[in-house]
Amino acid sequence: MSLTSISFVFIFLPASVVLYRIVPGIGRNALLLLLSVLFISWGNPADMVLIALSIVFNYFTALELAHLRRSGGTLMKRLVLGSGIAANLALLVFFKYVVFLLNNIGALTGIQFHLTLPQAPIGISFFTFSAISCLCDVAKGDEDAILNPLDFALYIAFFAKITSGPIVKFREMAGQIRQRSLSVQSLEEGFKLFITGLAKKVIIAGSLGTVYNAVKAVPLGSMSALTAWEGALACSLMLYFDFGGYSDMAIGLARIFGFSFSKNFDYPYTSVSMTDFWRRWHISLGSWFRDYVYIPLGGSRVSKKRNIFNLSVVWILTGLWHGANWTFVIWGLYHLGLLLLEKFVLRDITAKIPSLIRSVITFILAVIGWTVFFAEDVAYAALYLLRMAGIGGSGWSDRTGMYLLSGGWILLALAIAGSTPLFASAAKKISTLNKPAAEVIGTLFFALLLLGSTAFMISDTVSSFLYAQF
């Protein structure tokens, strides 16, 4: 089931909220788990079987790690943790990377592999990372109390986050599963955030997707720089509103049921550097890699060479996490290169540049990165970048580019403005002028957003979440 389907928004969610209010406190986690099972099984029941087996495996591994930590078996603890992580990664590799690996081996050796794999279960990249987070936290002692099996299953399978995250760490959620408060305020905040995310996803990202698809339909051989930049801008903004919108929906859903998840995006396109960008974009993934890969490798408190190695590992893995394609690896390496430049070469120079100019440069660099990220293959990415530089194709500008610009510039300008805190701060200012009036206007605004989003959902223009495929 998709979070942007009519059946979810108008049947599953309201029914879940009503049931959650009716059921006494002690049964609420069981109810949420039951709803999550229904949510996962809706599309493909086989997904639930695999996720259930993963939960059982990880639950007993966590129990053993907690037991070994108390009894002091260091070597055994390492073995259990290592095997637990390896098993989770094996599942991920099997579904996401085996075909990629075999294709590359085939290209090198000339051997053709014909392998047909079952479809990857929903949210595999997210629930395996959640499971690894749990094992690491328990092994380290960051989260001591192991939950009962049903609550543990809820941590892995909670329907708000299983499709596309955010990747909530075990130590951040375990306490909330045991005890959380529920108020009218959290319900209101949750619904507002959910509707905002829904509108971002179905109205803005959906419309940007139309512009991007129009650009993609232009053959690269006759593409002008103007068209290429329009496509690059559209895909960059689309990804932000798609995944940012989804994250708002997931965090809003969690809020409705009393959980409090940290934000996953913090206006990344206003960042003043790439380092800043990665503190604001997909925060939960960056934080996961920092806590479970970068720091265990030694982080930055090591020699310069070792630090570069640690960063390289993190960024190759970050690229690969997004998908089994060389474009993702190159995208990861591109960001690694920019971060290394900032950290070791340009630090003194960038400090002297006004922040507005730094923001514009960072935005352009991010957009260039997304063109590689979205390309079907490396050759397409290289050609597309050449077109953006005005090399080949139809030169700097042509009629197609002008036509697309005349139809899409308002949307692109609004989306750029929407990716900054401009609208949020304006809304905040209005709300302080006249509180009762602001409340009425606010309610009407969210009702209109829901209505508009519903119209888009009904017209069936909503694509699946871009990040769900990662």
Added chain:
Amino acid sequence: MKSIIFEICRWAAAAAAIVFLISLGTPPADSHADPRKVMEAACGSAEMTNMQQAPNQVIKRIYGINPSDYEYCVLYYPLTNMNVDELLIARYSDAEQESALCAAAGNRLDSQKQVFESYGVGQTELLTNHSVIDSCGGFFLFAVNTRSDDIHEAFIKALEEE
């Protein structure tokens, strides 16, 4: 003792997952046929006069799939907008690609029916009664042609050949 119980339980779950994966991932045996020969066989059984080979960009535009994601993906499409003959053969690597192809072909068929249903009686008849969507042994076939049954038969036969 506790440790042993935990070990048994977790590895039992892992073993169950492997068994489950094997049961899921046992599709019909993959064909080792050369995709070009499969296409040749299908073309040999089709009425090809109204068709031309499509560049990748056209496949992307009308099917919404990226041919370079597939080991083999070739489409013959109509010479003019008033014809509906099509022949798509693709080699897929996993169930995800297979379902993407099925969905893309289904959408294409539906949209063509919508285009022609009010005025193109012949085209609608062809789309309704002479179309085939099938996947087998790692190969996918979509055909709209007066000889769609012959194409299907030739496709299946070609898959059996090494």
